[in-house]
Amino acid sequence: MGDFLKHIDNTWTLFLDRDGVININKEDGYVQHRGEFIFTEGAIEAICRLGQIFDRIIVVTNQRGIGKGLMTAADLEDIHAYLIKKIGYCGGRIDAIFYCPEDEDTHPDRKPNPGMAYKAKEMFPDIDFEKSVMVGDKEIDILWGKNIGAHTVRIAPAGGGANKNPSIPKPDLTCPSLFDFMYKVIQQRW
Numbered sequence: 001m002g003d004f005l006k007h008i009d010n011t012w013t014l015f016l017d018r019d020g021v022i023n024i025n026k027e028d029g030y031v032q033h034r035g036e037f038i039f040t041e042g043a044i045e046a047i048c049r050l051g052q053i054f055d056r057i058i059v060v061t062n063q064r065g066i067g068k069g070l071m072t073a074a075d076l077e078d079i080h081a082y083l084i085k086k087i088g089y090c091g092g093r094i095d096a097i098f099y100c101p102e103d104e105d106t107h108p109d110r111k112p113n114p115g116m117a118y119k120a121k122e123m124f125p126d127i128d129f130e131k132s133v134m135v136g137d138k139e140i141d142i143l144w145g146k147n148i149g150a151h152t153v154r155i156a157p158a159g160g161g162a163n164k165n166p167s168i169p170k171p172d173l174t175c176p177s178l179f180d181f182m183y184k185v186i187q188q189r190w
Contacts, residue, residue: 002173004133004151005188013124013132014054015117015145018061020137021155021178022047022083030065033075034082042179048092049182053189056124059083059097060116060134060144067103076101096123112143135181139168153181 019025024038031037051057059080065071080097087094098116100109109115121127134145137155145152146169154171155178175181 002184004172005185007131008053008133008185008188010053010055011128011131012054013056013058013120013127014050015120015132015134015150016047016057016059016178017111017134017136017138017141018059018083021135022059025137030063030068030070031079032065032071034079037079037082039086040177040179042177042182044086044090044092046177046179046182047087047094048090050185051092053185054133056095056127057093058095058120058124059099060111060120061097061099062111062140063099063101064103066101073101096120112140112147114144114147117144117148135178139165142171143168145171155181 016022019031022040022043023031024040026036047057063076066073066076076099084094098119100107100111100116102110104110107113107115109119117129129149132148132150133153134141134150135153135155136142136144142152142154152171154174155176156174157176173184175184
């Protein structure tokens, strides 16, 4: 588990899910505006440090709240502008954010379908999915990573995160937080 960590260098791409990885999940619905967007502990520092290691950091997120009419694309763009600005304060970066606003699970861009990965590769042709890591907190994030041939990391606080669906592949690594993943990557580099 996690043997891929020792191979990560500045030619790799880091894909991050948003809710539950970068920010705290809203238990009763969707993060609909900037005031509801709360970073998970250590996420800002983790992204800043990981930006010194990975060639690209790309956020891929399902945002069904738009498809359900609970928020607008402008609301989401405001949240993402805030996210990018806060990461920038520590010298970090997010190279791109791709989101799927659709409510239909069959939409090609909705995780676990790989549409957002193909859009990222179109924007950054040098992305090699075999030299990529997908970090997410849900089974669909792990399946998305496996669908594109990436290494996968499941964020599961307090040791949770066991697969509820046995047909979903297990992640290559499980960590309690994005910060913990960052620490493991740095540890392998020393």
